[in-house]
Amino acid sequence: MILDAREIPAGTLLHTDLCIVGAGAAGITLALALEDSGLDVIVLESGGDDAEPQTQQLYAGTVADTRLHPPADNYRVRRFGGSTTLWGGRCMPLDALDFKAREHIAHSGWPITLDDLLPFYPQANALCEAGDFTYTTREFAQTLPPMIGGLAHERFTTDTLERFSCPTDFGSRYRARLTNGRVRVLQHANLGTLPMQDGCTRRVGNAVVRVLGGATFGVAARAYVLATGGLEVPRLLLNSPGPSGRGLGNAHDVVGRYYMSHLAGTIGTIDLAAASSVWHGYDVSEEGIYCRRRLALREQAQRALGAGNFIARLHHPRIPDAGHGNGILSALYLARFIVPYEYAKRLYDGTPDGYAGSTLAHLKNVISDAPGTAQFLWHWLRKRTLADRKFPSVIVRPANLRFSLDFHAEQEPNPASRVTLGNDTDALGQRRIHIDWRYTQQDVATVSRALEALAQEIGRSGVGRFIYDPNEVEAEMTRYGAYGGHHIGTARMGADPRTSVVDANCRLHEVDNVYIASAAVFPTSGQANPTLSIVALALRLAAHLRGAANPGVQTGTRFAAPTACPATSLSESV
Incomplete structure (x- = not known):
């Protein structure tokens, strides 16, 4: 009751x-x-x-x-x-x-194992309304095309899935x-x-x-x-x-x-024009659940590189840069003032005004790409706004197959990163919190080494190239700070x-x-x-x-x- x-x-x-x-x-x-x-x-x-x-x-x-x-x-x-x-x-x-x-991750190790939690994951999946507890393409009912055709999978795998609740x-x-x-x-x-x-x-x-x-x-x-x-x-x-x-x-x-939290950001350009095929969107499972594949750093590669856990997704070009010429992305940028804070933060690209003077260029993109923008808005209305099970995110396929890379990585436990009580009190007389979130050089190393390994794997496979500035890794992984919720x-x-x-x-x-x-x-x-x-x-x-x-x-x-x-x-x- x-x-x-x-x-x-x-x-x-x-x-x-x-x-x-x-x-x-x-x-x-x-x-x-x-x-x-x-x-x-x-x-x-x-x-x-x-x-x-x-x-x-x-x-x-x-x-x-x-x-x-x-x-x-x-x-x-x-x-x-x-x-x-x-x-x-x-x-x-x-x-x-x-x-x-793990020796390279300070303060790591749980007093339980994955086997202790596995019996409870299927029911958790059901409560979250994320369908069956199947998280690899091997368990997927239908045969899926490769995420990146021709990519070698020595250090990264593309067969793990994310499943999406309604939410x-x-x-x-x-x-x-x-x-x-x-x-x-x-x-x-x-x-x-x-x-x-x-x-x-x-x-x-x-x-x-x-x-x-x-x-x-x-x-x-x-x-x-x-x-x-x-x-x-x-x-x-x-x-x-x-x-x-x-x-x-x-x-x-x-x-x-x-x-x-997690270390997250968007970096570089992945040119996959030489790949035999590219699929970076959502697959739909037999029970109607949106699923998505990603690039995941294998366990043995993590140990060899001294890196934490790391995954990455193919992502559209940066939204604030009107140079992408895409009406959909420009429309999202122009609508940033009515987008909830939790999502709009990434539209600003680190500064309150985003790219200065870009509004006119974004308007031009929306107008010149009007048919594509209209098609996207119709899809968004049907599959996101009005749908009970919502299409999870914006997916834009660049015509030239040049993507940015969206990464999401483990953060090392750090005793100096902490939550304490501040001096102020709330309306009930309870002391409020003071947050001092910090990252370590191991965190920078995790992202840096994983990105370098991915660039090498893409290059060796002959499917394209991944271009980014290694000196910008720390700035990119802290651009949005501690990741969301x-x-x-x-x-x-x-x-x-x-x-x-x-x-x-x-x-x-x-x-x-x-x-x-x-x-x-x-x-x-x-x-x-x-x-x-x-x-x-x-x-x-x-x-x-x-x-x-x-x-x-x-x-x-x-x-x-x-x-x-x-x-x-x-x-x-x-």
């Missing part, structure tokens, strides 16, 4: 087995997965069904370098459905290598199911703090919940799950003192550290409490009844967009929580209850 916390009287104490904080991809997944578990579950969601400026403002914070990171309240949505109301729908799993410790807004898609279910979803409910249980150093007690402009009430739960995203998770933990007084889970000053690693998973925040089951090392469901727990970022893996990890956590409530029925262990604390378990009634 979905309720409004603004109707709960001040001072009320709600009792439950499990309290989930946040109703985005992770929180809603957990709620759905635990519907029939026998557990009493409450979900706290800060927003309502629609965007609310006052609520969104709670995400505001400060940024150390605004050239390298967007404002704290961008790329995040504080409402029912969370940032799935914003995402582009790109889905792909992590690779086996992402979970391994699915988890809030609207699963609202009816939650409305009619047992789980209580409280909208407009903001978690304030998680104080320690009286007389106990290993358990959190009653949560303090606040309503904007309204009452404060409490939730008494056996266990809590923070499912609020990679920036809000450290904020909530650091705003609760915990047993150390330095923040919940932060006895060793790890909360908020190792903040990662990929907030990763701020409460990392690990076996050692001195270098991680949660264990292999996503439970805080420091206390026995607080878990995290978020990309915050990822020890490394890999090359993959995080949403699908966030959902898979939430499903894995749900299985663990079921086991905690019903030992022997499903995997998981009972919550430990130190002798200094009251002996409680998740399955006991309240």
Whole structure:
């Protein structure tokens, strides 16, 4: 059922087995997965069904370098459905290598393997509405033409796929199911703090919940799950003192550290005129899902080059440069003022005005290429604007087969890249975050070495040439700063409490009844967009929580209850 916390009287104490904080991809997944578990579950969601400026403002914070990171309240949505109301729908799993410790990637290695997550990926794919869990062309039902005909595949492969969700807004898609279910979803409910249980150093007690402009009430739960995203998770933990007084889970000053995103940019020119064929658009699977192939750096090549995980896609020429002569791209540039910030940022090419004086040239392109522009707009109206399953992005095939290269790479975990609390407070009295995102020379090396290897592979194959300026790599990979809404690693998973925040089951090392469901727990970022893996990890956590409530029925262990604390378990009634 979905309720409004603004109707709960001040001072009320709600009792439950499990309290989930946040109703985005992770929180809603957990709620759905635990519907029939026998557990009493409450979900706290800060927003309502629609965007609310006052609520969104709670995400505001400060940024150390605004050239390298967007404002704290961008790329995040504080409402029912969370940032799935914003995402582009790109889905792909992590690779086996992402979970391994690698000498050339500092602080790498997960306490679990890909095999531990694989059982949960198919259901995650279904929840994200991305079709079957098949991510290579070998598993594709139909035979696909080569991406680049004649390209040797010694260091790069073109047989891996990205699948695209509708994109699915988890809030609207699963609202009816939650409305009619047992789980209580409280909208407009903001978690304030998680104080320690009286007389106990290993358990959190009653949560303090606040309503904007309204009452404060409490939730008494056996266990809590923070499912609020990679920036809000450290904020909530650091705003609760915990047993150390330095923040919940932060006895060793790890909360908020190792903040990662992805390294992304567009660079150079790939001339593929000599290739026997070129296909850089979307394939449609048998079940009607848009899929796209990309150039992926093989595991053995990553190790040989000392590079992180890296993928690249053939991309149209830079939009702001009117020299491309394409009416579609020029129309996009001219429409940049009405495009959402998250996508318009790339249209500016790094400066507020883009290429100075280019507006007239773009207008000329639109007029001279009027038939092509009209055809594109008709396609966009049918396949994007009016479609339930939306065509994922702009695809323009250059007549001369000269593409730019769009790359997306792993960022090395860096303890100096971090999220802390600032001095300002929000409308609820909680300290806001301060973001200091940093990259390393290994990050520059990952992109530089991968690009060089790709240029060599294209040249040796005789399919064309890739021309770019190696001296511009660092500038290109930081042109847009930290990539979009990929907030990763701020409460990392690990076996050692001195270098991680949660264990292999996503439970805080420091206390026995607080878990995290978020990309915050990822020890490394890999090359993959995080949403699908966030959902898979939430499903894995749900299985663990079921086991905690019903030992022997499903995997998981009972919550430990130190002798200094009251002996409680998740399955006991309240």
